[in-house]
Amino acid sequence: MANYLKIAVAIDFSEQSLKALDRASQLAKEHNAILQLVNVIDTKSFGAVSAYDLKYAEELKKENILKMEKLEKEALQTGVKEVESIVETGSPKGILTQLPQVDLIVCGATGLNRMEKMMLGSVAEKVVRHALCDVLIVR
Template sequence: MREQQLVERADVAGGVVVGVDGSRSSLRALRAALEEARLRGCTLHVVRAWTLRTAPRPPDTPGGAVPTLQEYAGYLERCTEELVTEHVGPSPGVPVEVHVVHSPSPQGLISATDNADLLVVGHRGRGGFSGLVLGSVADQCVRHARCPVLVVRPNI
């Protein structure tokens, strides 16, 4: 097995960027971002930003052992690729690139907007503030992204 590279920034050259964390809201954002990428004829960049606090522990880590950052990154890359295949399909009709970024979610997504055409986020992710109208990550992205931001709300 190859050593996983630890990436702290998603460098994209145009296209649609979408943040995913596995939540229902992020999966709605993924579907909307795919449609935007199809309409624009561009690459879909799926970004999974993570920190030790937010990353699930790799299940193959022996009890009592602490996974390395590279093991976390490798596990999250596999999970994110599986999630994309499950919800987008193996042949989505547009190029898809998965970026697993060791960074807090807002910073990881905002840094990916330097050259992006559009950032798509869900209205709420896995955070614990259920009373918020807009999640903290979406709020930060709307305020600081360097491209237009689409916040995908649930169908009401």
């Protein structure tokens, strides 16, 4: 079994991503690993790029940073030794598959965007196909 030093978990605040966070926290404790919470604001879902869209993305980023700080504290309370978080804007598939120095990516089988799963394929599927490290999909 691999010794994971850094475990990333994809967070979109859906029920599935919170289940993935629970599993990633367990693994981080078992491996004495750093837990990295990753939230990506999918700017493609905003439609056309405009000043409004950019302002909305910045407001959403501020809100998500506060939510992520809360999740960080909760993970530390469960016994995870070190937790860090990242909130980015862009393509979740691209950002999650290019995380540096990550040994394992944990994500939920489905997220908030069920329409995308029907139309384009899920973020989880893309991560499984393109990640440079191990991937765990949580149901």
